[in-house]
Amino acid sequence: MDGSGLPTSFEATPNNLEPFWMGFTWNREFKKNPKLIVGAEGMMYHTHDGREVLDGTAGLWCANAGHARKPIVEAIQAQAARLDYAPTFQLGHPLAFQLSAQLTQMSPFGEYDHVFYGNSGSEAVDSALKIALAYHRARGEAQRTRLIGRERGYHGVGFGGISVGGMVNNRRRFAELPGVDHLPHTYNLEHQAYSRGQPEWGAHLADELERLCALHGGETIAAVIVEPVAGSTGVLPPPKGYLKRLREICDKHGILLIFDEVISGFGRLGSAFAAEKFDIKPDLIALAKGITNATVPMGAVLAREGIYEAFMEDSERGGGTIELFHGYTYSAHPLACAAALATLEVYKTEGLFQRAAELAPAWENAVHGLKGTRNVIDLRNMGLMAGIELEPRPGKPAQRAYEAFTRAWEKGLLTRVTGDIIALSPPLILEEKQIDFIFQTLKDVLEEID
Ligand SMILES: Cc1ncc(COP(=O)(O)O)c(C=O)c1O
Numbered sequence: 549m550d551g552s553g554l555p556t557s558f559e560a561t562p563n564n565l566e567p568f569w570m571g572f573t574w575n576r577e578f579k580k581n582p583k584l585i586v587g588a589e590g591m592m593y594h595t596h597d598g599r600e601v602l603d604g605t606a607g608l609w610c611a612n613a614g615h616a617r618k619p620i621v622e623a624i625q626a627q628a629a630r631l632d633y634a635p636t637f638q639l640g641h642p643l644a645f646q647l648s649a650q651l652t653q654m655s656p657f658g659e660y661d662h663v664f665y666g667n668s669g670s671e672a673v674d675s676a677l678k679i680a681l682a683y684h685r686a687r688g689e690a691q692r693t694r695l696i697g698r699e700r701g702y703h704g705v706g707f708g709g710i711s712v713g714g715m716v717n718n719r720r721r722f723a724e725l726p727g728v729d730h731l732p733h734t735y736n737l738e739h740q741a742y743s744r745g746q747p748e749w750g751a752h753l754a755d756e757l758e759r760l761c762a763l764h765g766g767e768t769i770a771a772v773i774v775e776p777v778a779g780s781t782g783v784l785p786p787p788k789g790y791l792k793r794l795r796e797i798c799d800k801h802g803i804l805l806i807f808d809e810v811i812s813g814f815g816r817l818g819s820a821f822a823a824e825k826f827d828i829k830p831d832l833i834a835l836a837k838g839i840t841n842a843t844v845p846m847g848a849v850l851a852r853e854g855i856y857e858a859f860m861e862d863s864e865r866g867g868g869t870i871e872l873f874h875g876y877t878y879s880a881h882p883l884a885c886a887a888a889l890a891t892l893e894v895y896k897t898e899g900l901f902q903r904a905a906e907l908a909p910a911w912e913n914a915v916h917g918l919k920g921t922r923n924v925i926d927l928r929n930m931g932l933m934a935g936i937e938l939e940p941r942p943g944k945p946a947q948r949a950y951e952a953f954t955r956a957w958e959k960g961l962l963t964r965v966t967g968d969i970i971a972l973s974p975p976l977i978l979e980e981k982q983i984d985f986i987f988q989t990l991k992d993v994l995e996e997i998d
Pocket residue numbers: 608667668669670671673702703704705775779780808809810811836837
């Protein structure tokens with residue numbers, strides 16, 4: 549301390565690791581044996597003990613263009629010096645409009661004409677749910693208050709997101725919103741094991757939405773939200789025909805369909821958005837993560853034509869000065885907008901979405917090359933995503949995968965685990981020889997552990 553009350557230096561000793569209460573973390577284990585990241589470049593992370601670790605997860609499914617990309621870094625630096633912050637309530641700044649124009653231009657089928665901003669995937673999801681509820685009210689259908697999510701869905705950690713989400717541990721300790729129901733998840737080991745890409749079996753599971761409409765009254769349902777490919781619960785590609793069926797049932801009952809593309813957006817599946825990949829037009833699309841290549845937090849909601857207009861018309865009738873009573877201090881933050889614009893430029897000039905599509909077959913072969921490896925019971929892939937499902941240790945769920953994660957880290961590979969599933973989602977700048985490294989390392993790790 550130097551009298552200011554602030555520490556003059558920081559040393560990464562176990563003692564001062566204590567005050568940070570880490571989310572979604574086994575804090576006690578981490579603080580005994582910390583995995584600290586002190587730098588990053590391209591595909592690599594640099595650790596505090598001087599090692600290089602290949603980032604097999606693009607951070608948390610977010611650094612799609614790789615780390616510390618110069619054009620993005622420079623754009624953020626320049627923007628911080630020019631305009632650090634400006635409110636976007638009854639005021640604006642140019643980059644917010646420029647980014648919105650670009651996002652709508654690149655939106656699926658060119659049919660999304662407005663963008664709303666938050667600072668994270670959770671905020672994008674909660675914003676989309678609120679927009680859906682308010683949209684119906686604006687059109688005189690205030691009875692549509694029910695929200696439908698799906699088991700094994702992850703939609704962030706806001707109260708809206710956890711309510712429609714379907715991960716038990718993220719829900720059971722907290723209160724949930726009333727009026728929420730869930731579709732069944734689409735995964736079935738018996739019928740789908742070792743599917744390459746989308747499984748053949750399971751489209752009929754979308755018909756459960758008809759059952760929920762019959763149960764609650766379709767006219768009381770505001771929106772259905774799904775991840776096109778469930779990511780955080782272990783990479784579950786949608787069965788063939790499933791999303792199309794969901795869209796049809798939503799249309800039949802006047803229900804809005806929301807795609808949570810926080811992971812699948814910005815090239816992860818080899819196209820800009822999953823909506824295009826699966827040829828489905830959701831009404832609202834939640835985005836985050838890859839939008840700024842994870843450099844500055846940002847979330848966004850793309851709204852399909854007609855949604856924004858419904859708010860304008862309703863407000864016109866009521867004579868109001870604010871059409872949507874929702875927004876964040878940092879909505880469309882200048883640094884995030886600068887980062888996003890530079891990121892979109894990198895994606896475009898380097899053809900990264902196309903690159904992901906071109907690498908996907910080699911990736912798929914490498915993923916399925918793990919078939920027969922010790923403890924592996926299923927392998928799943930889609931674009932540059934993979935899920936490797938392990939047989940759990942009896943009575944000790946998630947421990948085998950956690951050990952695999954730690955061993956891989958020690959061998960220079962960052963993976964992510966969820967339950968007993970190892971998930972992979974590397975930056976889209978990945979090279980073929982790095983695919984070999986990822987899967988050889990995993991094979992070695994899996995053969996080593998019990
Ligand atoms: C599909 C999906 N939605 C929402 C979120 C929440 O995003 P954030 O952690 O930025 O709030 C995530 C995060 O992983 C996600 O995968």
